[in-house]
Amino acid sequence: MKAKTADKIATAAIVVVAGLIIAILVGMLGFILVRGLGHISFHFLTSAPETIRKGGGIGPQLFNSLFLLVLTMVITIPLGLGAGIYMSEYAKPNKLTDFIRLVVEVLSSFPSIVVGLFGLLVIVNLFGFGFSLFSGALALTVFNLPLMVRITEQGLKSVPREQKEASLALGISKWKTITSVMLPYALPVILTGTILAAGRVFGEAAALLFTAGMSSPRLDFTDWNPLSPVSPLNPFRPAETLAVHIWKVNSEGLAPDASEIAAGASAVLIITVLLFNLAARWLGRLVYRKFTATK
């Protein structure tokens, strides 16, 4: 009888904690959306920020975040796929491979601020790219590569052995087997993982403080020449992203409506990340269905 009472009490406690976690998330999302949604308007999303006056927007920051995301993924995906293919298919099971695995694991657990500092020292100063979108993209690549490697490895591991061996038995080279038999099969896993990694890029701030910079020069959205210094498309200009902007507004914002701006920007950030999440699930399922002909 006593054991049964203990069981009931413990079960109740676990259920209460699980409920509490759901309450925390719902409360947090609710708080951000309620505080932020009221402030989001077309004007807020497109106009430039103000330093001391009311009514500033987040237009350039939003553009910078998206542009940086594209730049980062363009660099990360080929490198990550390559390294992942090597680890999963070409690496021989020996001491060296174990060591590489350890290195990748260490790199993936480095604090993002340390990655940012490394970027400051090597990319910004040593290579002389300065505070720029390009430096930021390289720093984020360092930060995201281990994740991309792991995703690729996971994807390739999910390919049935028979499928791979059948291709090799037909005399098809290993590389051809990987690119035309294994990668298509692994695509849903890789795609889902990549989109989630992209969400991480979108929200990252600490690694960008000292690489992409904390200021945004005046941008001329009618100038689409990537070489012009005021063009939004120029990758070698300093750029403050949305996440960095939220941090800056909160810690040193002078505008009278700083907290509203932070709330609005946070809501935009959260909604974007949610969209990434939903897109990842939906796209992964769609591609899986298409390639495997299951329902």
Place this chain on the structure above:
Amino acid sequence: MARSTERQQAKPHLVEEWVGRIYTFLCILLLIVTIFSMVYFVASKGLSTFFVNKVNIADFFTGVKWSPDGVPPLFGALPFIFGSFSTSILAALIAAPMGICASLFMVEIAPKFGRKYLQPVIELLAGIPSVVYGFVGLSVIVPFFRNVFPGQGLGIAAGSVVLAVMILPTITTITTDALAALPSGLKEGSYALGSTRWQTIYRIVLPTTLPALLTGVVLGIARAFGEALAVQMVIGNAPHIPHSLFESTSTLTSAITLSMGNTAMGSAQNNALWTLALILLLMTFVFVFIVRWLERRSKI
């Protein structure tokens, strides 16, 4: 003749194979070069505090006064080290029981409901950017602590609550995987002997999965230890050891975030900040090795 065309046909595939092989090898080489140069650059900068600026190593790690502009400048990093350890360990103390309860709920108590509602919720929590956690902490938790407890509300308590919510998904995901990987025979044996669910959980499930559960907790602490902006926003940033949980203090990451932009490269203060970064880097190694050690001890 036939043989030579055969060889010609085989050639493009051979070339392709080697191009692929070399390309993937270069990718992994780049990764390795990156991490080694990272350790090298941060270490060379961080160690110059001791070798170029002649700061005493013992003074650096035990000194409680950080006044780089003073005469003579003092670099005592103990407040930052203390701040980092106390916030991340407190955060783990809050988040670990919650995370383990959540995964017990998902695996043992209500698998259907848990997988359908709790898991997506946890995944969403994992995706929320850290600045947003900082913002919520600054506009909800800090004012709450200011009203309830004496002080400004900024400090270790606010920092560890924010970090706890942040590392909750990390811990929950790993512990859920660990619990789900437990062979069902063990649990069924326990139930067959007539034990209740709670007896099965704390006599069979928790002890056998303990190393994996601890792995989750250590990874959570590692994440909390390296988090910069969310903590910087709610910790208060005063460079001394606080007397209470609700008094302004600093962590390694918050000190770097605040001062790195305002100091000249190569100055003693700048080098001291790199030393803080080196401590972060070395702690990462420590965490990785603890995780590896725990994984080796796994009983499943």
